[in-house]
Structures are given as C-alpha cells and as structure tokens.
Amino acid sequence: MERTEIILDKNQRGELQLFSDNHKAGLMNIAIIDGNLVVYHTEVNNAYEGRGFAKILLEKLVSYARENNMKIVPLCPYVNAQFHRHPERYQDIWFRRTT
Numbered sequence: 001m002e003r004t005e006i007i008l009d010k011n012q013r014g015e016l017q018l019f020s021d022n023h024k025a026g027l028m029n030i031a032i033i034d035g036n037l038v039v040y041h042t043e044v045n046n047a048y049e050g051r052g053f054a055k056i057l058l059e060k061l062v063s064y065a066r067e068n069n070m071k072i073v074p075l076c077p078y079v080n081a082q083f084h085r086h087p088e089r090y091q092d093i094w095f096r097r098t099t
Contacts, residue, residue, distance in 0.1 A: 002053070004060040008032065016064070018044075018057050026053045028061060028076065036095050037065050038073040054078055062093060071095035 001021060008014040012032035018025050026044035030037060039061060044053045058079060065072050073095045074080040083090045 002056060004056070006030075006060075006064060016057055016061055018053055018060075020048060020051075020053070026057055028057050028079075030061070032070070033073075035070060036073050037061070037068075037070045039076045039079050042076050042078040058082055062090065065093040 002025070003019050005017045005019070006014070007017060008030075014030060016028040016030055018027065024045070025048040026042070028042045029040040031040070032038070042054050042057055044057075061072065061079070064070075070093065072079070072083075072090070072093050074083050083094050087094070
C-alpha cells in the first residue's frame with residue numbers, strides 16, 4: 001500500500017514523501033515560495049523503480065496545488081518533462097513566467 005505525506009518546515013521547504021509498505025520509496029524536494037509550489041527534484045529509490053512511483057508523486061503534487069489554489073514551478077527535470085508532454089493536463093496549475 002502506498003501513501004504520500006507532505007513535510008514542510010517553518011520556512012515552507014521540505015519534501016513530498018512516498019511510502020510503500022511503510023518504507024520510504026521516493027520523494028520530491030519542494031518549497032512554497034511567493035504562493036507557488038516549487039519542485040526541485042524527484043527521486044525514487046532503486047528498489048522501487050519501474051512501478052510508476054514518480055507518477056504517483058506527481059499526481060499528489062498536482063492535487064495539492066489544485067486543492068490549495070497554487071501554481072507549480074517545475075524546476076525538476078521529470079516534472080518539467082511531464083508538463084511539456086501533457087500541457088493540457090497541467091495548464092491550470094503550471095506557473096509560466098510571462099515577459
């Protein structure tokens with residue numbers, strides 16, 4: 001059974017953690033900056049690769065952003081790639097700087 005948990009410190013920096021059978025299987029390094037959810041890095045432990053855990057983390061991140069009316073700044077290569085592959089899926093929460 002998989003479960004996710006968001007852990008933020010008083011400076012609004014932390015992790016979105018994924019557990020499988022009570023073992024930490026993966027994480028996303030995140031921060032809340034200026035009301036936006038910034039994701040820096042996604043990592044799945046080697047023992048759990050190939051099970052779609054990065055996607056589970058991304059889905060939780062997106063749900064959290066939608067529930068809290070936030071935009072996601074996808075600095076993480078994995079998240080950035082997913083946003084570019086499926087822009088219609090993420091357009092409502094994708095922070096894009098306009099100049």
